[in-house]
Amino acid sequence: MPTEQTLTGKRILLVIGGGIAAYKSLDLIRRLSERGAAVRCIMTGAAQHFITPLAVGALSADHVFTDLFDRQDEQDVGHIRLARDCDLIVVAPATADLMAKLAQGHANDLASAVLLAAKAPVLMGPAMNPQMWANPATRRNRQTLAGDGIHFVGPNSGEMAEKNEAGEGRMAEPLEIVSAIEDLVKGPSKLLAGRRIIVTSGPTHEPIDPVRYIANRSSGKQGHAIAAALARLGADVRLVSGPVTIPDPAGVSTTHVETARQMQAAVEALLPAEAAIMVAAVADWRSETETNEKMKKGAGGPPSLQMVENPDILAGIGHHAQRPTLVVGFAAETQDVLANAEKKLAKKGADFIVANDVSHDSGINPGGVMGGARNRVKIVSRDGVDEWPEMDKDAVAEKLADLVARHLNTTTV
Numbered sequence: 001m002p003t004e005q006t007l008t009g010k011r012i013l014l015v016i017g018g019g020i021a022a023y024k025s026l027d028l029i030r031r032l033s034e035r036g037a038a039v040r041c042i043m044t045g046a047a048q049h050f051i052t053p054l055a056v057g058a059l060s061a062d063h064v065f066t067d068l069f070d071r072q073d074e075q076d077v078g079h080i081r082l083a084r085d086c087d088l089i090v091v092a093p094a095t096a097d098l099m100a101k102l103a104q105g106h107a108n109d110l111a112s113a114v115l116l117a118a119k120a121p122v123l124m125g126p127a128m129n130p131q132m133w134a135n136p137a138t139r140r141n142r143q144t145l146a147g148d149g150i151h152f153v154g155p156n157s158g159e160m161a162e163k164n165e166a167g168e169g170r171m172a173e174p175l176e177i178v179s180a181i182e183d184l185v186k187g188p189s190k191l192l193a194g195r196r197i198i199v200t201s202g203p204t205h206e207p208i209d210p211v212r213y214i215a216n217r218s219s220g221k222q223g224h225a226i227a228a229a230l231a232r233l234g235a236d237v238r239l240v241s242g243p244v245t246i247p248d249p250a251g252v253s254t255t256h257v258e259t260a261r262q263m264q265a266a267v268e269a270l271l272p273a274e275a276a277i278m279v280a281a282v283a284d285w286r287s288e289t290e291t292n293e294k295m296k297k298g299a300g301g302p303p304s305l306q307m308v309e310n311p312d313i314l315a316g317i318g319h320h321a322q323r324p325t326l327v328v329g330f331a332a333e334t335q336d337v338l339a340n341a342e343k344k345l346a347k348k349g350a351d352f353i354v355a356n357d358v359s360h361d362s363g364i365n366p367g368g369v370m371g372g373a374r375n376r377v378k379i380v381s382r383d384g385v386d387e388w389p390e391m392d393k394d395a396v397a398e399k400l401a402d403l404v405a406r407h408l409n410t411t412t413v
Contacts, residue, residue, distance in 0.1 A: 019050065088122075203216045285310060
């Protein structure tokens, strides 16, 4: 049967990085061409060690660009023209080096210069050894790129090209990349168009004196990723963020707060809303008093703090007179994760509890979930428990946004 022409008239710039997975790019070119796309290709110097410009040019039926300082190609600032004369840029394989260059803003070859000058959406298909993909530097670069609006497909898990090597790092298969391209070209489904959703994120800081406070290790990465994923589905997202060092997500209205009481007031001021996703790791207690001067060390030893309980923001929303249709809470636990999440579900009036093990022994990220790039969660509801595999926090966010969309669209039909 003939292939459906889903990409007719679309101009795709394919950047081929230097890895053994470059051979898959040849099939990717063919698959894109079958669907009506015009494919133009850039090859890095390393890519040419794995496949040839001759093969790439034969399949794309176009000139293959390889050199930033090519006299003919650059006579009209060719790298700027390449960056702009396309509807989408695909980087496959996206090597650790290419990801690092773009994350740091380097532009010392044709591929990196084009990516830095790009206005079109960019889709990356990472491919590298599992140890390289798991390296904290690569994780940071991936997080930075996602925050900058770069899209990703893969990598997958499985056997690598190297003998006796397996794990996460395989480039997504060509048809997976084609599917991701089709989704980007047609634009995200606006399943949550116009729906107001409140999201909380990050820690709270509870002051003791002008220089000290009580807090936790939350980075806000998971909450901010969820806010961004909901916004991509068209939601009117109102994010209430505690003190974090990451940028506000694009397309989201953000309110910055410090303390639990400030967060509670900000959340309640945003009601009514159709959903509330309470991701923030709110400090359970605060010092009853805050001194105006820095507490000094003295002969009497450390001062005693009288602690009082902070407001329970999740329970307040779950039992509020203007309770949203959907209330989702998070349970960050270090022991009895499932049992504690089930108790929280019943007590706090939530529809779902997203439970995760944040202990140092969880095996996720060096040092645990808080502050890391990956997560493994269980979705607890009155219907049972759905265990999700370990994935990066952006993937968790996408999957949770889809769950929110399906739940709201089912309950309001």
